[in-house]
Amino acid sequence: MVRWEPGTQERLHRAALELFATRGYEETTAAEIAQSVGLTERTFFRHFADKREVLFHGQQLFVQAFVEGVDTAPPAAAPIEVVAAALRSAAAFFPDERRSRSRARQSVIDRNPALQERELHKLAILATALAEAFRARGVGEPAATLAADSGVTVFMIAFTQWIREGEERSLSDIAAGVLGELRALTGGSSAPAA
């Protein structure tokens, strides 16, 4: 018999999402989350740096997929093509089955400014990692940062659309369309997909 249940962080993450969704983020204390899975507040804070962080458990893999999309793009690809490749790689992390769960999670974040701030910070970290990946391919500054930030912006616009009620296209398809709009906006040459 094991002394403690395994997967502590995952259990806390699920419990937190559940409580935040039903009772609200501010109305839920860290102690309550911990108690709901049979742990103490102190243990909660050993696993997560702060109360917000519990909602972002597992994001690491997503960032990794996004960055790998940049790393594995053909060496000769232009930055904008690399962004497109990274977008496809990142979008693969959100198959359609996940749409409903993603929507629920985003709803919690959208309802609380403190959580929005943390999300923005995570995206900034992602953009920093992407910029570094671009530099590793030989892209200079400020092009690397511009490409990274643009990629994140396009992704978030596409993601927001993806979880919208009634939307049925895949995240990858939506992202490709938004990237086309960006090209049209700044370059003026390629028209956005219909």
Add this chain to the structure above:
Amino acid sequence: MVRWEPGTQERLHRAALELFATRGYEETTAAEIAQSVGLTERTFFRHFADKREVLFHGQQLFVQAFVEGVDTAPPAAAPIEVVAAALRSAAAFFPDERRSRSRARQSVIDRNPALQERELHKLAILATALAEAFRARGVGEPAATLAADSGVTVFMIAFTQWIREGEERSLSDIAAGVLGELRALTGGSSAPAA
């Protein structure tokens, strides 16, 4: 004789910046900031929603300048031209005399993740306001959001460069250059300014 000194928020803002810069953000309590200008902690929190907010006092005018740049651009201007106009308007808020003070303030923010989160949030609010201004001009979605986000991204890259030690170009000039790089990156037509 007045009962209280005027300009309470401004005094708190200055005192906070001073203390954060010398002692560090986390090592400075809200009560200390308040006491340093002869007030109590309770009064501090009547003027600022939280401890971070004191550092962002006055940002409203900057956002206003940025948005007005969009509003006052020629009706026929293409979105990318409108972004350029908004950038000039926003950059006018940071004349070269302000470079040193801006650098000091940014240094405080860069040293603390909590402050970075708040700054990101402020930028997100700015981007939202800009997107609304674009929509008011008849720009649809996602173009409006893309233009707004791109404008903010370009501004921040330029701002970061502007406060760099040794940099002597004006913020406006730097921003114009970065915008050119963005066009080159996504459109591929116009080369960045040398």
Add this chain to the structure above:
DNA sequence: CTGCTGATGTCAGTGACTGACGTCGGTGAC
């Protein structure tokens, strides 16, 4: 059997914030 390790519990403390209520010059109605 013994000693060490790692995840957890317990406890006490700090600091960010908040609600309730009291204080008191300044101001306008009369």
Add this chain to the structure above:
DNA sequence: GTCACCGACGTCAGTCACTGACATCAGCAG
């Protein structure tokens, strides 16, 4: 002139996020 009201502030008590220090104890290596 006075008197009621208002607005900016002080005081106090309380909650909750978070932290450091120390204790506990099943499992594992020897």
